[in-house]
Amino acid sequence: MQAFGKATFTELRGQANPPYDVVLCGDVSTTGSAELGSGVGDLAPVEEIVTADTVVIPGLQDPLTAQNPAVLQAVGDAARSGSRMISLCAGAFVLGQAGLLDGRRVTTHWLLADAFRAAFPRTELVEDAVYVDDGDILSSGDMPAAVDLCLHVLRSDLGAAYSYGVARLLIRTPEDRYPARSACPSPVAKSDDSLASLLDWLTEHLHEHLDLQRIAERAHLSTRTLLRHFRAHTGLTPHAWIIQRRVEAARSLLEETDLSVLQVADNTGFGSAETMRRAFAVRVGVSPRDYRSVTRRLHHAPSTVSTADAGAHHGTGARPDHGSV
Known part of the structure; x- marks a missing residue:
């Protein structure tokens, strides 16, 4: 929400129409919006995952357990329809359980490396990577690395200057500059x-x-x-x-x-x-x-962010101005 959401875009550029339409999906029968924290809003049904240009899987409380079959089905259907898939930290286990990682290169939290290899032996785990960009499947290591991966996606979609601006908002201290x-x-x-x-x-x-x-x-x-x-x-x-x-x-x-x-x-x-x-x-x-x-x-020019650096957009990913996440 912080990396791709409207509030971040408005803060940086002061424009009303953000490049991404962010929809938070989940099983409303088991997870209420109140549990997700202030400002997130209500959950959309998991079926809406299939309509997204980019699907972001966040970290999990218990990645070693079997995940919701409806979520796995929707994630798999989205990938097969051409959506860009992004897993943050332990979110790679969802992609694996959805059957999307055979023969693919991914990473996940280093503490989960052995369990991941055991669960998905046909996947190439790049254990020490900060993040792995394997085309239409991208994955990050630990949670700080999740910020890096989001910034990498933003740079690919919107250019280096915009990614730098988001980094300045997400990173707390001046010493922790981009990205x-x-x-x-x-x-x-x-x-x-x-x-x-x-x-x-x-x-x-x-x-x-x-x-x-x-x-x-x-x-x-x-x-x-x-x-x-x-x-x-x-x-x-x-x-x-x-x-x-x-x-x-x-x-x-x-x-x-x-x-x-x-x-x-x-x-x-x-x-x-x-x-x-x-x-x-x-x-x-x-x-x-x-x-x-x-x-x-x-x-x-610290008060401005150039819009002239927009990079090439990912072929199957979220598209600026009309993409959905």
Whole structure:
């Protein structure tokens, strides 16, 4: 609702006709609108799912249980009719139970990875991905990554500038600027001084080559123990954590300096502009050059959002001005 809803569009552009018509569907016999929080409104019947250009499946309280057959039928029918399917966090289990994931690439919350593989062995689970865009099926990892995926969809449909504007509304602190908030590590337990020290060391040495063996030696752990210990406290593998930190450092340099893209890549440990470009494509949804261009333009004109950057629309997805979600 926050990413695609009318209120967000009106806040950014002050226009009455938003690009998406958002309809919240559910089983009204088991879920009343009062349970969904203030401002959401009444639920539409699940059958309306079939009419949507884009279907968004949110996270679930208990994804391992069998889901409502009527919902699964409607989700499956929508996909077969050409709707774009988006799952957030554990919502991938609904797509799997609807029979839509055989041979497809998806991700879900890392804690559910083993259960997901067991339930859907014919699906390629990309466990460490922030989000996966597999054409007409898109999926995010943890809940912060759900924001990233929504911003990725907005950029594809409406352009980088609009996605950046939504990010500024969704993300609370000035330091958390556009757009990737995915895979942000969980706070390290205060009692775990050894890992906190290791993370500080990694942050200071981002510009260097950091392979798993070197990190394990620094932590005085085996690589296997390091992986288990690191993930338990950050929710990420060391590689994913380092890439995220490098992206954040690169974003700061792109915003605040006139260093070339290659110089930024060298200074943040990516090694090459192409490696940094691929990391930005996954975690930021825009190239380093486009990121610098958009952020500088918006910093010079913070009260406006350009409408000239509208990107190509997804072939089977929600369409600006007349799409439904």
